[in-house]
Amino acid sequence: MIEDLVDRLRLLRTPGVGPVTFRQLFIRFGTAAAALAALPDLARRGGGKAPAVRSRDEAEREITRVERLGARFLVLGQGLYPQLLAELADAPPVIIAKGNLNLLDKQCVAIVGARNASAAACRFARALAYDLGQRDNVIVSGLARGIDTAAHDGSLETGTVGIIAGGIDVFYPPENEGRQRALYEHGLVIAEMPPGTEPRARHFPYRNRIIAGMSAGTVVVEAAPRSGSLITARLAAEAGREVMAVPGSPLDPRAQGCNQLIRDGATLVQNAADVMEAIGSISARVRSAPSPYQPPVEEFHDDDALGLVEGLLGPSPVPVDEIIRLSGASSGAVQMALLELDLAGRLDRHAGNRVGLRTA
Amino acid sequence: MIEDLVDRLRLLRTPGVGPVTFRQLFIRFGTAAAALAALPDLARRGGGKAPAVRSRDEAEREITRVERLGARFLVLGQGLYPQLLAELADAPPVIIAKGNLNLLDKQCVAIVGARNASAAACRFARALAYDLGQRDNVIVSGLARGIDTAAHDGSLETGTVGIIAGGIDVFYPPENEGRQRALYEHGLVIAEMPPGTEPRARHFPYRNRIIAGMSAGTVVVEAAPRSGSLITARLAAEAGREVMAVPGSPLDPRAQGCNQLIRDGATLVQNAADVMEAIGSISARVRSAPSPYQPPVEEFHDDDALGLVEGLLGPSPVPVDEIIRLSGASSGAVQMALLELDLAGRLDRHAGNRVGLRTA
16 A cells, blocks of 8 residues: 555656546556556657656655654545545545544535635634534635634634645744644644645645535635635536625625625525535535546557547647547547647646647 | 596496406406496305495596696506506506606616615615616616615616605605605606505505516615515516615625525626626517407306305415316306406405405
8 A cells, every 4th residue: 555655646746747647547557556657658659758757765755754744645536535525527646634534524614715804704704614613514724814714713623624735834824833733733734735845826726626625515705806715616616516605795895706706606605504505405415435536448559549639639728528529539549649648748738628739 | 538547447446456356357348447337246246245336526536636736647558657567467557657757668677675774775775876877777766765765866867766655645754755856856756546645554565566567677775684675576576577686794684685685596786787787688578568458358157167166265375277277167267256256355366366265
């Protein structure tokens, strides 16, 4: 098992291998070891150089570091990995968690919102988190200033999970160090990036997909238009989860994001009872926890398919389904061709299962 | 024509003849005169005494009084009677209007809300009415305190219609006398009750159905749960019109009615552009102004049907369609039997085309 984790980390930390590519490789090759062995050949066939695979040594050092931090890896498709998160097409292949892992067994509800929220909204978020906690929900948020902080504070006693954009041992914003340490003790902290990673702007949308993906529903409390909270809401909607928003007066600029969400179809919620009613249908979905990876399909390379797929691709993203349809090749052959282009550094994967040729 | 108005008023002001009974009588008999002539026989067949038909003299006095007040009658199915209002199953057979009748030719939008609304909400309502007026809408409201008053004030220059629960010459609340007089001059005032009628509690829901019925959509600005504004919203929804509500913070008790409306499916609106977008589909409905009364069907009485219908009715309201189905009689025969029971004072008509036997 530890060998498998080493291989998964080597594959995942290899430049150019994101969660979707990782999943495709797993579908084709069944194990990380087999995928690693196939990488050079795949890249060569795709017309590029073999990617710089992360060394065994580096992977082992990361594992040791995580252990020393008192954290542990959760592997997609195994054990304690959050079931709802595993449903995402771009679910993180591995996450790092520190704290009370039992919380992963309960229904999670995300509460997110503005960092510069009003005092009234923060009080509201804290009370909502408390009330939802009393109803046996675990609260998920992003350990940011404002609404996130209020949501964690309100649910610290009943169960709260902080998803952070940087490494599991990095405190951001600095003033939340005490709060993050409290979550190590009484809650749970989850990171996707390796320990020591300082959070950068591009990490936050990844963090947001975990918040939305772990949760049966996401409640937005005060959010500006075009804010990160609205990204989280969109990701929740794409994942088929309940999107909820707390309304406000049109005269209050901080209410505009939430009001717009409601206009776009989010459920208006005013209290914990409204939230429970809204997520009722989602929590009723019985999940039989299927493995997110199917057994490997027969490995085959199809030069005709590769040529066809390459010819059909341009810089503009197109849906993979359309490539399959236009090429006339089998789905398996097209996916393999895409993998080869991907690992050769010639493919960009976009949201909504769309792909395009990478431009220099 | 004046003879016809006299007959319509005699029929309409006869105790026990409401708008629905009036419509049924018209469907059967084609003219008010023919319906008046048939009343005694119908009531007798229904097992009651003939209703005390309003005298010709009284009807003529009402007409003279309305004329002296500088007001005029608008008759359902004729001329200037508001087209959208005519679509209601319980459209008033006659309304009394004083002011600028040209306003009835434009698209109407209702703005309603709490009498004890916050100053901010009143300011919002006034600005919304102004903005909608600038976009060529006529604003309809109820000339009550609070939101209604603000809506009229914001649209006085572009076009505003006040629907009042009492007579066209009665000022309620008293402090709005100046405003109502201003609407006589620059807007329009509409009343369903005869001149001199002091408004009573039961009149306000009737007034509300005219507000909702005349308008392509109804916007609710601040409303308590179980308030008259929510009745107006329900009536608008039942009439197939757009229901819109302005949201507010869950921490503000005065926002709860509107937030609940949005939860129940009303469109969240924050400004005039949102309102225009919402009512776009309704204003696009081309109406060819069909007469609301079909030509009279062959008059017939069916003693078997009357007995069957009587046997099927109890004090609990049941849908007319169910009576037709259970009786096995024709729709026309059942409607006639109901009319006979109605005019005999033995039937109660309820919302949603349901009927029940009147209990002593």
